[in-house]
Amino acid sequence: MPDIVTTDRLAKRYREHPVVHDLDLRIPEGCVYGFLGPNGSGKSTTMKMLLGLVRPSSGEIRIGGRPMRRSTRRELLGGIGSLIETPPGYGHLTGRENMRLVQRLLGLGDGQVARAVRTVRLQDHLDKKVRAYSLGMKQRLGIAMALAREPRLLILDEPTNGLDPAGIEEIRGLLRRLAGDGVTVMVSSHLLGEIDRTATVLGILGGGRLLFQGTRAELFARSAPDVLIDTPDPAYAHSLLSGGFESRLDGTSVRLAGLDDRATAKAVAHLVGAGVDVHGVRRGERSLEDVFMDLTGGGGL
Amino acid sequence: MGAVRAEFLKVKRSLSWVVVLLLPVALVLVGTVNTVVSGERPEEGWHTLWLRSVVLYGLFPLTVGIGVLASLVWRVEHRGGNWNALMGGPTPALRIVAAKAAVVSALAAAMQGVMLAAVVLAGKLVFALPGLPPGRYVLISAVIAAACVPVAVLQSGLSMLMRSFAAPVAMAFLGAAGAIVLLMLGAGAAASALPYALVGRATQLGTGTFADTGALTLGGAASIAGAAALLTGVLIAASALLLDRTDARA
Ligand SMILES: Nc1ncnc2c1ncn2[C@@H]1O[C@H](COP(=O)(O)OP(=O)(O)O)[C@@H](O)[C@H]1O
Ligand SMILES: [Mg+2]
Numbered sequence A: 001m002p003d004i005v006t007t008d009r010l011a012k013r014y015r016e017h018p019v020v021h022d023l024d025l026r027i028p029e030g031c032v033y034g035f036l037g038p039n040g041s042g043k044s045t046t047m048k049m050l051l052g053l054v055r056p057s058s059g060e061i062r063i064g065g066r067p068m069r070r071s072t073r074r075e076l077l078g079g080i081g082s083l084i085e086t087p088p089g090y091g092h093l094t095g096r097e098n099m100r101l102v103q104r105l106l107g108l109g110d111g112q113v114a115r116a117v118r119t120v121r122l123q124d125h126l127d128k129k130v131r132a133y134s135l136g137m138k139q140r141l142g143i144a145m146a147l148a149r150e151p152r153l154l155i156l157d158e159p160t161n162g163l164d165p166a167g168i169e170e171i172r173g174l175l176r177r178l179a180g181d182g183v184t185v186m187v188s189s190h191l192l193g194e195i196d197r198t199a200t201v202l203g204i205l206g207g208g209r210l211l212f213q214g215t216r217a218e219l220f221a222r223s224a225p226d227v228l229i230d231t232p233d234p235a236y237a238h239s240l241l242s243g244g245f246e247s248r249l250d251g252t253s254v255r256l257a258g259l260d261d262r263a264t265a266k267a268v269a270h271l272v273g274a275g276v277d278v279h280g281v282r283r284g285e286r287s288l289e290d291v292f293m294d295l296t297g298g299g300g301l
Numbered sequence B: 001m002g003a004v005r006a007e008f009l010k011v012k013r014s015l016s017w018v019v020v021l022l023l024p025v026a027l028v029l030v031g032t033v034n035t036v037v038s039g040e041r042p043e044e045g046w047h048t049l050w051l052r053s054v055v056l057y058g059l060f061p062l063t064v065g066i067g068v069l070a071s072l073v074w075r076v077e078h079r080g081g082n083w084n085a086l087m088g089g090p091t092p093a094l095r096i097v098a099a100k101a102a103v104v105s106a107l108a109a110a111m112q113g114v115m116l117a118a119v120v121l122a123g124k125l126v127f128a129l130p131g132l133p134p135g136r137y138v139l140i141s142a143v144i145a146a147a148c149v150p151v152a153v154l155q156s157g158l159s160m161l162m163r164s165f166a167a168p169v170a171m172a173f174l175g176a177a178g179a180i181v182l183l184m185l186g187a188g189a190a191a192s193a194l195p196y197a198l199v200g201r202a203t204q205l206g207t208g209t210f211a212d213t214g215a216l217t218l219g220g221a222a223s224i225a226g227a228a229a230l231l232t233g234v235l236i237a238a239s240a241l242l243l244d245r246t247d248a249r250a
Helices: A043-052 A074-077 A094-104 A110-119 A136-145 A165-180 A217-224 A234-241 A263-271 A287-294 B001-010 B016-037 B047-060 B061-077 B082-087 B093-125 B138-163 B168-183 B188-193 B195-203 B217-247
Strands: A003-014 A017-023 A026-028 A032-036 A058-063 A080-083 A153-157 A184-189 A200-206 A209-215 A229-230 A247-250 A252-258 A279-282
Touching: A003 A043, A003 B093, A017 A043, A017 A058, A017 A209, A043 A058, A043 A153, A043 A184, A058 A200, A058 B061, A058 B188, A074 A247, A094 A110, A094 A136, A094 B001, A110 A136, A110 A165, A136 A153, A136 B082, A153 B188, A165 A184, A165 A234, A165 B082, A184 A209, A184 B093, A200 A287, A200 B016, A209 A217, A217 A229, A217 A287, A229 A263, A234 A247, A234 A252, A247 B217, A252 B061, A252 B195, A287 B093, B001 B061, B001 B093, B016 B047, B016 B061, B016 B093, B047 B061, B047 B093, B047 B138, B047 B168, B061 B082, B061 B138, B061 B168, B061 B195, B138 B195, B138 B217, B168 B195, B188 B195, B195 B217
Parallel strands: A032 A184, A032 A200, A080 A153, A153 A184
Antiparallel strands: A003 A017, A003 A026, A003 A058, A200 A209, A229 A252, A229 A279, A247 A252
């Protein structure tokens, strides 16, 4: 599938301070791209560069194969809906008036606006002032405002931030519906759990660098789970292994991190050679959360 | 046109209308009270009342008022995610800048309408002046409204670039002070290049105060309108260029 967004060594420095380094993003058309990273890792800055809100210090951005420049920006933005950091909305106006504003500004039809409102399920709250909206309703209004122009690409920056579990579930369902309609969604979060099951492709950012980009399965495969060795004398086994391996005690087992199959065989041979009884060797369970924490150095919230 | 219509929707239920209503009324009130307290009758009728309220209004309240209106109009854009939503959309910078300036200019023109109405009311109710004020005041009001446009564009640009509500208003105040100095020096030509001074000249039109000759000529009115049009074009283009080159903050 072609990539709708590609970046080539995209970087941003504020004064001499680098915030985003040499990012090579590849966002396949039609996917939900989960853009993950701890707070301050550069997610918002990257998304702002994709939208032309912030000028890159170096590197190039292509949207649908076309370079994003000052001259092409407004035209390309016609096909992109976005919500960056805090949701938009004019508090002194009602939800309906806010939608009418977007409609007038972009010259949209009534049908487009009504569809966007129904997609975020806000049709029953349109006559309330936005000032009186809950955070979740404001997020949904912001998404409706972004959706009304029927974009091919939707860029959402932490749309689940600050929402209660029901609100988070509502947004997840919304992302799935959009993806079903063929919209490519790039969605960021500092919490893996919030977009884990919705995203089909993940990009993980840490300290402004892309640490990983690929599918969930690829992410799992990349970091092998720990090896657990069951033995009647784990303390002795641990003392034997800790010299050559990254070993620690885990109940009645010894836990070894970062071992491929050959290293596993070597560790077992070493124990057996020293006369230690080995009752079992197995791979431990690893959640995606563990993998994420390992990659980002535990910097998540 | 869509952008302008969207902007007019945003000022619905806005505090701007309070400014539009109260500022001219307050100025006419000051002019009226001054006249009453001094114990004189407005000897030259409407002219005296106009002189005492509109010329004073043009010295700085009008400029500061436009500054407040521009800050009010932009304040909503600096809130929440509105800036990112507006700048992340397909609307060209020129259209955004022009639409905002159009709204501020329209509010300023409405303010001039209220001013004219307040002068008439004060003249009739307080001083029982005969008839209606001469038609020249309608023409002068139109010239004032035109001269307000470049100030509206300039203040709109400042309030766009600055998040602060007060800083652009303070600059309007300083601009008005600079304009008074220019007009006192009788530097009419230089005054046409400074939007704040142009507004001052327009409010003094036909009064013989400051650099004004006292005679209302079509040529004089047209020269102010022409300068206003030129300044408006330059300032709109400059604001759009700046907006396109500004990074979104925070
Ligand atoms: N306008 C700016 N000027 C200076 N530093 C900035 C600016 N915007 C963001 N930063 C810095 O860039 C880093 C990344 O910020 P951000 O992109 O907001 O991260 P995230 O969205 O992942 O939390 C942070 O250290 C932040 O302080
Ligand atoms: Mg962020």
